[in-house]
Amino acid sequence: xxxxxxxxxxxxxxxxxxxxxxxxxxxxxxxxxxxxxxxxxxxxxxxxxxxxxxxxxxxxxxxxxxxxxxxxxxxxxxxxxxxxxxxxxxxxxxxxxxxxxxxxxxxxxxxxxxxxxxxxxxxxxxxxxxxxxxxxxxxxxxxxxxxxxxxxxxx
Amino acid sequence: xxxxxxxxxxxxxxxxxxxxxxxxxxxxxxxxxxxxxxxxxxxxxxxxxxxxxxxxxxxxxxxxxxxxxxxxxxxxxxxxxxxxxxxxxxxxxxxxxxxxxxxxxxxxxxxxxxxxxxxxxxxxxxxxxxxxxxxxxxxxxxxxxxxxxxxxxxxxxxxxxxxxxxxxxxxxxxxxxxxxxxxxxxxxxxxxxxxxxxxxxxxxxxxxxxxxxxxxxxxxxxxxxxxxxxxxxxxxxxxxxxxxxxxxxxxxxxxxxxxxxxxxxxxxxxxxxxxxxxxxxxxxxx
Numbered sequence: 001x002x003x004x005x006x007x008x009x010x011x012x013x014x015x016x017x018x019x020x021x022x023x024x025x026x027x028x029x030x031x032x033x034x035x036x037x038x039x040x041x042x043x044x045x046x047x048x049x050x051x052x053x054x055x056x057x058x059x060x061x062x063x064x065x066x067x068x069x070x071x072x073x074x075x076x077x078x079x080x081x082x083x084x085x086x087x088x089x090x091x092x093x094x095x096x097x098x099x100x101x102x103x104x105x106x107x108x109x110x111x112x113x114x115x116x117x118x119x120x121x122x123x124x125x126x127x128x129x130x131x132x133x134x135x136x137x138x139x140x141x142x143x144x145x146x147x148x149x150x151x152x153x154x155x
Numbered sequence: 156x157x158x159x160x161x162x163x164x165x166x167x168x169x170x171x172x173x174x175x176x177x178x179x180x181x182x183x184x185x186x187x188x189x190x191x192x193x194x195x196x197x198x199x200x201x202x203x204x205x206x207x208x209x210x211x212x213x214x215x216x217x218x219x220x221x222x223x224x225x226x227x228x229x230x231x232x233x234x235x236x237x238x239x240x241x242x243x244x245x246x247x248x249x250x251x252x253x254x255x256x257x258x259x260x261x262x263x264x265x266x267x268x269x270x271x272x273x274x275x276x277x278x279x280x281x282x283x284x285x286x287x288x289x290x291x292x293x294x295x296x297x298x299x300x301x302x303x304x305x306x307x308x309x310x311x312x313x314x315x316x317x318x319x320x321x322x323x324x325x326x327x328x329x330x331x332x333x334x335x336x337x338x339x340x341x342x343x344x345x346x347x348x349x350x351x352x353x354x355x356x357x358x359x360x361x362x363x364x365x366x367x368x369x370x371x372x373x374x375x376x377x378x379x380x381x382x383x384x385x386x387x388x389x390x391x392x393x394x395x396x397x398x399x400x401x402x403x404x405x406x407x408x409x410x411x412x413x414x415x416x417x418x419x420x421x422x423x424x425x426x427x428x429x430x431x432x433x434x435x436x437x438x439x440x441x
Contacts (some may be wrong), residue, residue: 001201042283052362061373061374061377062350062359062374065358065369065370065374066370068359069366069370082437084431089431092431092433092435093428093429093431094435095431095435095436095440096346096413096414096427096428096430096431096435097428098439098440099409099413099414099435099436099439100377100380100381100406100409100410100413100428101377102439103372103405103406104376104377104380104402104405104406105373106405107312107320107401107402107405108320108321108323108324108369108373108402108405109315109317109318109319109320109321109323109324110321111317114167116277116332116441117295117439117440117441118440118441119441120438131441147318147321148366149370150365151325151365152366154364154365154366154374
Protein backbone atom coordinates (compact mmCIF):
# COMPACT_ATOMS: atom_id res chain seq x y z
CA UNK A 1 0.00 0.00 0.00
CA UNK A 2 1.48 3.33 -1.06
CA UNK A 3 0.69 5.62 1.82
CA UNK A 4 2.69 8.72 2.52
CA UNK A 5 3.14 9.67 6.12
CA UNK A 6 1.53 13.08 5.65
CA UNK A 7 -1.90 11.67 4.77
CA UNK A 8 -4.66 13.47 6.55
CA UNK A 9 -7.66 11.27 7.32
CA UNK A 10 -9.84 12.79 4.59
CA UNK A 11 -7.34 12.19 1.80
CA UNK A 12 -6.51 8.78 3.20
CA UNK A 13 -10.13 7.76 3.04
CA UNK A 14 -10.47 9.31 -0.39
CA UNK A 15 -7.50 7.31 -1.61
CA UNK A 16 -9.28 4.14 -0.56
CA UNK A 17 -7.07 3.64 2.42
CA UNK A 18 -8.24 0.97 4.83
CA UNK A 19 -6.87 0.68 8.35
CA UNK A 20 -5.00 -2.39 9.46
CA UNK A 21 -6.06 -3.51 12.90
CA UNK A 22 -4.50 -6.31 14.86
CA UNK A 23 -6.54 -7.95 17.61
CA UNK A 24 -4.88 -10.12 20.23
CA UNK A 25 -7.74 -12.09 21.67
CA UNK A 26 -8.00 -14.86 24.20
CA UNK A 27 -8.84 -18.37 23.15
CA UNK A 28 -11.59 -18.93 25.69
CA UNK A 29 -13.78 -15.85 25.55
CA UNK A 30 -13.22 -13.24 22.87
CA UNK A 31 -12.09 -15.70 20.21
CA UNK A 32 -15.13 -17.82 20.87
CA UNK A 33 -17.24 -14.66 20.88
CA UNK A 34 -15.85 -13.71 17.48
CA UNK A 35 -16.60 -17.24 16.33
CA UNK A 36 -20.15 -16.85 17.54
CA UNK A 37 -20.43 -13.64 15.52
CA UNK A 38 -19.33 -15.64 12.50
CA UNK A 39 -21.65 -18.58 13.00
CA UNK A 40 -24.48 -16.12 13.65
CA UNK A 41 -23.68 -14.57 10.25
CA UNK A 42 -23.05 -11.16 11.74
CA UNK A 43 -20.86 -8.81 9.73
CA UNK A 44 -17.92 -6.82 10.96
CA UNK A 45 -15.14 -4.90 9.18
CA UNK A 46 -12.51 -7.08 7.55
CA UNK A 47 -9.87 -4.62 8.73
CA UNK A 48 -9.24 -6.64 11.82
CA UNK A 49 -6.59 -9.36 11.82
CA UNK A 50 -7.17 -11.74 14.69
CA UNK A 51 -4.29 -13.33 16.55
CA UNK A 52 -5.36 -15.89 19.09
CA UNK A 53 -3.52 -16.01 22.39
CA UNK A 54 -4.25 -18.52 25.16
CA UNK A 55 -5.19 -15.81 27.66
CA UNK A 56 -4.84 -12.03 28.00
CA UNK A 57 -2.27 -12.94 30.64
CA UNK A 58 -0.11 -14.13 27.75
CA UNK A 59 -0.23 -10.72 26.13
CA UNK A 60 3.20 -9.16 26.02
CA UNK A 61 3.56 -5.46 25.13
CA UNK A 62 6.15 -6.55 22.59
CA UNK A 63 3.27 -8.05 20.58
CA UNK A 64 1.80 -4.59 20.28
CA UNK A 65 5.09 -2.93 19.36
CA UNK A 66 5.73 -5.60 16.75
CA UNK A 67 2.27 -5.11 15.30
CA UNK A 68 2.89 -1.38 14.98
CA UNK A 69 6.33 -2.04 13.52
CA UNK A 70 4.74 -4.24 10.87
CA UNK A 71 2.26 -1.55 9.94
CA UNK A 72 -0.75 -1.84 12.24
CA UNK A 73 -2.78 1.33 12.64
CA UNK A 74 -4.50 0.12 15.78
CA UNK A 75 -4.20 -2.74 18.24
CA UNK A 76 -7.03 -4.32 20.21
CA UNK A 77 -6.46 -6.63 23.14
CA UNK A 78 -9.47 -8.53 24.38
CA UNK A 79 -10.25 -11.39 26.72
CA UNK A 80 -12.58 -12.77 29.36
CA UNK A 81 -14.42 -10.54 31.76
CA UNK A 82 -12.97 -10.29 35.29
CA UNK A 83 -13.98 -13.43 37.17
CA UNK A 84 -14.38 -15.47 33.99
CA UNK A 85 -10.75 -16.32 33.23
CA UNK A 86 -10.20 -19.93 32.22
CA UNK A 87 -7.02 -19.81 34.29
CA UNK A 88 -8.80 -18.02 37.16
CA UNK A 89 -6.63 -14.93 37.30
CA UNK A 90 -4.84 -14.42 34.00
CA UNK A 91 -6.98 -11.44 33.07
CA UNK A 92 -6.52 -9.82 36.49
CA UNK A 93 -2.76 -9.98 36.02
CA UNK A 94 -3.20 -8.72 32.48
CA UNK A 95 -5.22 -5.75 33.68
CA UNK A 96 -2.29 -4.58 35.80
CA UNK A 97 0.06 -4.98 32.85
CA UNK A 98 -2.33 -3.01 30.63
CA UNK A 99 -2.45 -0.24 33.23
CA UNK A 100 1.31 0.29 33.36
CA UNK A 101 1.85 -0.29 29.65
CA UNK A 102 -0.85 2.21 28.74
CA UNK A 103 0.72 4.81 31.01
CA UNK A 104 4.10 4.20 29.41
CA UNK A 105 2.65 4.59 25.92
CA UNK A 106 1.03 7.83 27.04
CA UNK A 107 4.37 9.15 28.30
CA UNK A 108 6.08 8.04 25.10
CA UNK A 109 3.60 9.97 22.96
CA UNK A 110 1.63 7.10 21.49
CA UNK A 111 -2.00 7.93 20.75
CA UNK A 112 -4.01 5.82 23.19
CA UNK A 113 -7.03 5.91 20.90
CA UNK A 114 -5.11 3.47 18.73
CA UNK A 115 -4.82 1.03 21.60
CA UNK A 116 -8.01 -0.54 22.88
CA UNK A 117 -8.66 -3.05 25.58
CA UNK A 118 -11.91 -4.91 26.06
CA UNK A 119 -13.52 -7.81 27.83
CA UNK A 120 -15.74 -9.79 25.46
CA UNK A 121 -17.21 -13.11 26.53
CA UNK A 122 -17.95 -16.18 24.40
CA UNK A 123 -21.62 -15.19 24.29
CA UNK A 124 -20.98 -11.58 23.29
CA UNK A 125 -20.70 -11.97 19.54
CA UNK A 126 -22.63 -8.72 19.24
CA UNK A 127 -20.19 -6.86 21.47
CA UNK A 128 -17.29 -8.14 19.35
CA UNK A 129 -18.95 -6.88 16.17
CA UNK A 130 -19.77 -3.55 17.73
CA UNK A 131 -16.28 -3.10 19.26
CA UNK A 132 -14.48 -3.95 16.04
CA UNK A 133 -16.78 -1.68 14.05
CA UNK A 134 -16.30 1.25 16.41
CA UNK A 135 -12.56 0.73 16.58
CA UNK A 136 -12.29 0.56 12.80
CA UNK A 137 -14.32 3.78 12.48
CA UNK A 138 -12.10 5.49 15.05
CA UNK A 139 -8.93 4.51 13.20
CA UNK A 140 -10.45 5.48 9.87
CA UNK A 141 -11.11 8.90 11.37
CA UNK A 142 -7.54 9.19 12.54
CA UNK A 143 -5.89 7.93 9.37
CA UNK A 144 -2.73 5.86 9.05
CA UNK A 145 -0.42 5.68 12.06
CA UNK A 146 2.04 7.98 10.35
CA UNK A 147 4.00 8.82 13.50
CA UNK A 148 4.97 5.17 13.87
CA UNK A 149 5.31 4.60 10.14
CA UNK A 150 7.81 7.45 10.04
CA UNK A 151 10.01 5.66 12.61
CA UNK A 152 9.96 2.48 10.54
CA UNK A 153 10.78 4.25 7.30
CA UNK A 154 13.46 6.51 8.80
CA UNK A 155 17.19 5.89 8.60
CA UNK B 156 35.24 9.81 65.04
CA UNK B 157 36.68 7.93 62.07
CA UNK B 158 35.19 8.94 58.75
CA UNK B 159 33.04 6.71 56.58
CA UNK B 160 35.95 5.46 54.50
CA UNK B 161 37.82 4.39 57.65
CA UNK B 162 34.77 2.65 59.07
CA UNK B 163 34.08 0.82 55.81
CA UNK B 164 37.68 -0.38 55.64
CA UNK B 165 37.56 -1.52 59.24
CA UNK B 166 34.36 -3.54 58.81
CA UNK B 167 35.54 -5.03 55.51
CA UNK B 168 38.89 -5.95 57.01
CA UNK B 169 37.18 -7.67 59.93
CA UNK B 170 34.77 -9.61 57.67
CA UNK B 171 37.56 -10.73 55.36
CA UNK B 172 39.90 -11.67 58.19
CA UNK B 173 37.42 -13.82 60.11
CA UNK B 174 36.01 -15.43 56.99
CA UNK B 175 32.55 -13.91 57.30
CA UNK B 176 32.72 -13.11 53.59
CA UNK B 177 34.81 -14.26 50.65
CA UNK B 178 35.00 -10.81 49.14
CA UNK B 179 33.71 -7.29 49.58
CA UNK B 180 32.41 -5.18 46.72
CA UNK B 181 32.99 -1.47 47.21
CA UNK B 182 34.32 1.67 45.60
CA UNK B 183 37.97 2.63 45.20
CA UNK B 184 39.62 5.83 44.01
CA UNK B 185 39.11 6.30 40.32
CA UNK B 186 41.44 7.42 37.59
CA UNK B 187 40.91 11.06 38.36
CA UNK B 188 40.01 13.14 41.39
CA UNK B 189 36.23 13.13 41.13
CA UNK B 190 35.71 9.57 39.98
CA UNK B 191 35.44 6.32 41.86
CA UNK B 192 35.58 2.81 40.45
CA UNK B 193 34.03 -0.43 41.64
CA UNK B 194 36.45 -2.83 43.29
CA UNK B 195 36.29 -6.44 44.48
CA UNK B 196 38.37 -6.81 47.63
CA UNK B 197 39.34 -10.39 48.44
CA UNK B 198 41.85 -10.10 51.32
CA UNK B 199 42.08 -8.01 54.53
CA UNK B 200 45.20 -6.25 53.21
CA UNK B 201 43.29 -4.96 50.25
CA UNK B 202 40.57 -3.41 52.41
CA UNK B 203 42.46 -0.12 52.41
CA UNK B 204 41.59 0.32 48.77
CA UNK B 205 37.98 1.00 49.72
CA UNK B 206 36.76 4.60 49.81
CA UNK B 207 33.52 6.46 50.29
CA UNK B 208 32.80 10.01 49.22
CA UNK B 209 30.33 12.06 47.20
CA UNK B 210 31.66 10.51 43.99
CA UNK B 211 30.40 7.05 44.89
CA UNK B 212 27.48 7.46 42.53
CA UNK B 213 27.43 3.94 41.07
CA UNK B 214 25.00 1.37 42.38
CA UNK B 215 27.15 -1.66 43.09
CA UNK B 216 24.17 -4.03 43.45
CA UNK B 217 24.32 -4.68 39.71
CA UNK B 218 27.42 -6.81 40.40
CA UNK B 219 25.35 -9.26 42.44
CA UNK B 220 24.04 -10.52 39.08
CA UNK B 221 27.53 -11.63 38.07
CA UNK B 222 28.33 -15.35 38.19
CA UNK B 223 31.57 -14.67 40.08
CA UNK B 224 29.60 -13.25 43.01
CA UNK B 225 26.72 -15.69 42.72
CA UNK B 226 29.25 -18.50 43.08
CA UNK B 227 30.51 -17.23 46.43
CA UNK B 228 29.21 -18.59 49.70
CA UNK B 229 29.00 -15.15 51.19
CA UNK B 230 29.80 -11.75 49.80
CA UNK B 231 29.96 -8.36 51.46
CA UNK B 232 28.74 -5.31 49.62
CA UNK B 233 28.95 -1.61 50.39
CA UNK B 234 25.61 0.10 49.89
CA UNK B 235 24.12 3.57 50.20
CA UNK B 236 20.44 3.86 51.10
CA UNK B 237 19.36 3.95 47.47
CA UNK B 238 21.49 0.89 46.71
CA UNK B 239 19.93 -0.94 49.64
CA UNK B 240 16.52 -0.34 48.05
CA UNK B 241 17.58 -2.20 44.93
CA UNK B 242 19.03 -4.99 47.06
CA UNK B 243 15.65 -5.28 48.79
CA UNK B 244 14.13 -5.68 45.32
CA UNK B 245 16.59 -8.45 44.48
CA UNK B 246 15.84 -10.29 47.72
CA UNK B 247 12.11 -9.83 47.19
CA UNK B 248 12.36 -11.46 43.78
CA UNK B 249 14.58 -14.31 45.05
CA UNK B 250 17.51 -13.15 42.96
CA UNK B 251 19.72 -12.81 46.02
CA UNK B 252 19.54 -14.91 49.16
CA UNK B 253 19.48 -12.67 52.18
CA UNK B 254 21.87 -14.86 54.17
CA UNK B 255 24.42 -15.03 51.34
CA UNK B 256 25.01 -11.32 51.33
CA UNK B 257 26.41 -9.15 54.10
CA UNK B 258 25.24 -5.59 53.72
CA UNK B 259 27.79 -2.96 54.66
CA UNK B 260 25.46 0.00 54.59
CA UNK B 261 26.84 3.49 54.65
CA UNK B 262 25.00 6.62 55.64
CA UNK B 263 25.10 9.11 52.83
CA UNK B 264 24.57 12.86 52.72
CA UNK B 265 24.17 12.69 48.93
CA UNK B 266 26.33 12.10 45.91
CA UNK B 267 27.23 14.21 42.89
CA UNK B 268 26.77 13.69 39.21
CA UNK B 269 29.68 13.91 36.79
CA UNK B 270 28.82 17.52 36.08
CA UNK B 271 28.87 18.35 39.79
CA UNK B 272 25.11 18.75 40.17
CA UNK B 273 23.01 16.98 42.80
CA UNK B 274 20.96 14.06 41.40
CA UNK B 275 17.18 14.11 41.77
CA UNK B 276 17.38 10.93 43.85
CA UNK B 277 19.47 12.76 46.45
CA UNK B 278 17.10 15.72 46.58
CA UNK B 279 14.22 13.29 47.09
CA UNK B 280 16.17 10.93 49.34
CA UNK B 281 14.37 9.36 52.30
CA UNK B 282 17.06 6.78 53.02
CA UNK B 283 20.19 8.78 53.85
CA UNK B 284 20.46 6.48 56.85
CA UNK B 285 19.75 2.93 55.64
CA UNK B 286 17.81 0.74 58.05
CA UNK B 287 18.30 -2.62 56.32
CA UNK B 288 21.89 -3.80 56.90
CA UNK B 289 24.30 -6.10 58.70
CA UNK B 290 26.70 -3.36 59.69
CA UNK B 291 26.49 0.33 59.07
CA UNK B 292 29.27 2.86 58.62
CA UNK B 293 28.93 6.56 59.26
CA UNK B 294 26.93 8.71 61.62
CA UNK B 295 23.19 8.83 60.89
CA UNK B 296 22.18 11.53 58.42
CA UNK B 297 18.76 13.09 58.80
CA UNK B 298 16.72 12.89 55.60
CA UNK B 299 15.15 16.06 54.37
CA UNK B 300 13.44 14.97 51.16
CA UNK B 301 12.04 17.51 48.74
CA UNK B 302 8.60 15.96 48.09
CA UNK B 303 8.38 17.60 44.68
CA UNK B 304 11.82 16.69 43.36
CA UNK B 305 10.62 13.64 41.43
CA UNK B 306 7.38 15.12 40.20
CA UNK B 307 9.03 18.32 39.00
CA UNK B 308 10.90 16.27 36.46
CA UNK B 309 7.67 14.68 35.25
CA UNK B 310 5.87 17.98 34.96
CA UNK B 311 8.17 18.89 32.10
CA UNK B 312 6.83 16.02 30.05
CA UNK B 313 3.26 16.25 31.36
CA UNK B 314 3.08 19.76 29.96
CA UNK B 315 3.72 18.55 26.40
CA UNK B 316 1.04 17.58 23.89
CA UNK B 317 0.83 14.07 22.44
CA UNK B 318 2.76 15.09 19.31
CA UNK B 319 5.34 16.97 21.35
CA UNK B 320 5.89 13.99 23.61
CA UNK B 321 6.35 11.73 20.62
CA UNK B 322 8.75 14.22 19.07
CA UNK B 323 10.65 14.57 22.32
CA UNK B 324 11.28 10.83 22.63
CA UNK B 325 11.85 10.46 18.90
CA UNK B 326 14.77 12.90 19.25
CA UNK B 327 16.04 11.37 22.48
CA UNK B 328 15.86 7.76 21.28
CA UNK B 329 17.56 8.77 18.04
CA UNK B 330 20.71 9.23 20.10
CA UNK B 331 20.60 5.66 21.38
CA UNK B 332 23.53 3.59 20.16
CA UNK B 333 22.19 0.38 21.71
CA UNK B 334 25.20 -0.12 23.92
CA UNK B 335 22.87 -1.49 26.65
CA UNK B 336 24.84 0.33 29.34
CA UNK B 337 21.44 1.14 30.92
CA UNK B 338 20.71 -2.54 31.22
CA UNK B 339 24.15 -3.48 32.51
CA UNK B 340 24.16 -0.74 35.14
CA UNK B 341 20.65 -1.54 36.36
CA UNK B 342 20.66 -3.78 39.43
CA UNK B 343 17.16 -5.00 38.62
CA UNK B 344 17.64 -5.85 34.93
CA UNK B 345 18.22 -9.45 35.88
CA UNK B 346 17.50 -11.64 32.86
CA UNK B 347 20.53 -13.75 32.01
CA UNK B 348 19.35 -13.61 28.42
CA UNK B 349 17.81 -10.25 27.60
CA UNK B 350 14.84 -9.97 25.23
CA UNK B 351 17.04 -7.72 23.08
CA UNK B 352 19.35 -10.68 22.50
CA UNK B 353 16.68 -13.15 21.51
CA UNK B 354 16.37 -13.54 17.77
CA UNK B 355 13.97 -16.45 17.34
CA UNK B 356 11.85 -14.42 16.85
CA UNK B 357 13.59 -11.09 16.81
CA UNK B 358 11.31 -9.04 19.05
CA UNK B 359 13.54 -6.02 19.24
CA UNK B 360 15.46 -4.92 16.16
CA UNK B 361 19.09 -4.67 17.25
CA UNK B 362 20.43 -1.99 14.95
CA UNK B 363 20.30 1.59 16.24
CA UNK B 364 17.30 2.44 14.10
CA UNK B 365 14.31 4.58 15.26
CA UNK B 366 11.76 1.76 15.43
CA UNK B 367 14.12 -0.65 17.20
CA UNK B 368 15.31 2.07 19.56
CA UNK B 369 11.71 2.87 20.43
CA UNK B 370 10.91 -0.78 21.18
CA UNK B 371 14.05 -1.26 23.20
CA UNK B 372 13.67 1.80 25.36
CA UNK B 373 9.99 1.18 26.03
CA UNK B 374 10.47 -2.46 26.88
CA UNK B 375 13.42 -1.70 29.12
CA UNK B 376 11.28 0.73 31.10
CA UNK B 377 8.26 -1.57 31.10
CA UNK B 378 10.23 -4.48 32.49
CA UNK B 379 11.11 -2.27 35.45
CA UNK B 380 7.56 -1.15 36.17
CA UNK B 381 6.82 -1.57 39.85
CA UNK B 382 10.42 -2.67 40.39
CA UNK B 383 12.57 0.38 39.63
CA UNK B 384 13.79 1.98 42.86
CA UNK B 385 14.90 5.12 41.00
CA UNK B 386 18.62 4.72 41.76
CA UNK B 387 19.33 6.47 38.44
CA UNK B 388 22.08 4.00 37.50
CA UNK B 389 20.69 3.65 33.94
CA UNK B 390 20.59 7.36 33.28
CA UNK B 391 24.04 7.88 34.81
CA UNK B 392 25.46 5.10 32.64
CA UNK B 393 23.87 6.35 29.41
CA UNK B 394 26.70 7.69 27.23
CA UNK B 395 24.33 9.81 25.16
CA UNK B 396 22.31 11.25 28.06
CA UNK B 397 18.85 9.96 27.26
CA UNK B 398 16.57 11.00 30.17
CA UNK B 399 15.66 7.38 30.94
CA UNK B 400 14.49 8.26 34.42
CA UNK B 401 11.54 10.17 32.99
CA UNK B 402 10.05 6.90 31.78
CA UNK B 403 10.89 5.09 35.00
CA UNK B 404 9.40 7.88 37.09
CA UNK B 405 6.24 8.02 35.01
CA UNK B 406 5.77 4.31 35.61
CA UNK B 407 6.55 4.64 39.31
CA UNK B 408 3.89 7.32 39.55
CA UNK B 409 1.32 5.06 37.87
CA UNK B 410 2.23 2.14 40.14
CA UNK B 411 1.88 4.35 43.21
CA UNK B 412 -1.41 5.85 42.05
CA UNK B 413 -3.05 2.68 40.80
CA UNK B 414 -1.60 -0.03 43.02
CA UNK B 415 -0.50 2.05 46.03
CA UNK B 416 2.92 0.45 45.93
CA UNK B 417 6.47 1.73 46.28
CA UNK B 418 9.34 -0.63 45.52
CA UNK B 419 12.49 -1.10 47.59
CA UNK B 420 10.86 -0.92 50.99
CA UNK B 421 9.74 -4.35 52.08
CA UNK B 422 11.63 -7.52 51.12
CA UNK B 423 8.52 -9.55 52.00
CA UNK B 424 6.09 -7.55 49.85
CA UNK B 425 4.65 -9.06 46.71
CA UNK B 426 5.75 -7.15 43.58
CA UNK B 427 2.72 -5.27 42.19
CA UNK B 428 2.82 -6.96 38.80
CA UNK B 429 2.89 -10.42 40.36
CA UNK B 430 -0.37 -9.81 42.13
CA UNK B 431 -3.69 -8.03 41.62
CA UNK B 432 -6.78 -6.77 43.36
CA UNK B 433 -10.32 -7.54 42.29
CA UNK B 434 -11.08 -3.82 42.34
CA UNK B 435 -8.10 -2.70 40.24
CA UNK B 436 -8.87 0.08 37.77
CA UNK B 437 -11.13 -1.29 35.06
CA UNK B 438 -12.32 2.04 33.70
CA UNK B 439 -10.18 1.97 30.55
CA UNK B 440 -11.34 -1.48 29.44
CA UNK B 441 -14.42 -1.66 27.26
